[in-house]
Amino acid sequence: MRDMDEFWLRPRLGTATRDGRAPRHYLVALQHAVRTLDADPGWQQWWYGSGLHGCELGIVTEGRLDHLRPSADIRRVDDHLRANFTCELPPVGADPDELARRATTEVRTMFEVIREAMALPDLPPTPAPSASPADADDVPVTAKSLPSIPRELEPQGYLTLTQVQDFFG
Numbered sequence: 001m002r003d004m005d006e007f008w009l010r011p012r013l014g015t016a017t018r019d020g021r022a023p024r025h026y027l028v029a030l031q032h033a034v035r036t037l038d039a040d041p042g043w044q045q046w047w048y049g050s051g052l053h054g055c056e057l058g059i060v061t062e063g064r065l066d067h068l069r070p071s072a073d074i075r076r077v078d079d080h081l082r083a084n085f086t087c088e089l090p091p092v093g094a095d096p097d098e099l100a101r102r103a104t105t106e107v108r109t110m111f112e113v114i115r116e117a118m119a120l121p122d123l124p125p126t127p128a129p130s131a132s133p134a135d136a137d138d139v140p141v142t143a144k145s146l147p148s149i150p151r152e153l154e155p156q157g158y159l160t161l162t163q164v165q166d167f168f169g
Helices: 024-039 041-048 096-118 151-156 161-166
Strands: 009-015 054-061 072-077 080-087 141-143
Touching: 009 024, 024 041, 024 054, 024 096, 054 096, 072 096, 080 096
Parallel strands: 009 054, 009 141, 054 080
Antiparallel strands: 072 080
16 A cells, blocks of 8 residues: 555545434445545546646535535645535445445545636546445545434535535534
8 A cells, every 4th residue: 555645635534414424335335436536546646737736626515405516616725726615425225336426426526626716737547447346445424414404494405515614623
């Protein structure tokens, strides 16, 4: 395994589900998708062309009260990019291959937003989705509960941009 200083892309995963339970299998799939991009030579070359040393990619799963999409907080912090996004949960019962496809698509979509925000060249091809390894490490997850909202506003529910910006502290 590579030393942490060798990674250009570092995932930060979170959940804001109201029941407080993290969607573990999907978070593992998201982490795997991010690590796949981090290890891909085409993506490494593309990122290093940005002039930034690394990218902290915060992904918050939020269930049916997902932020209106695309939702992103993208900021430069010294020689790194800090990008936080909300992410739709997959349907209950999705198999590992479906989780891998969804996670790969979500992460690529996030980088498309980053690319546009930073005026970077087109994204390189995305490696084919692969199921997360069965022996995947526990995924560190930041969990926060959402404030209650009036029932009449619940159908439009979403994380505010401020909540997305402040999610990981």
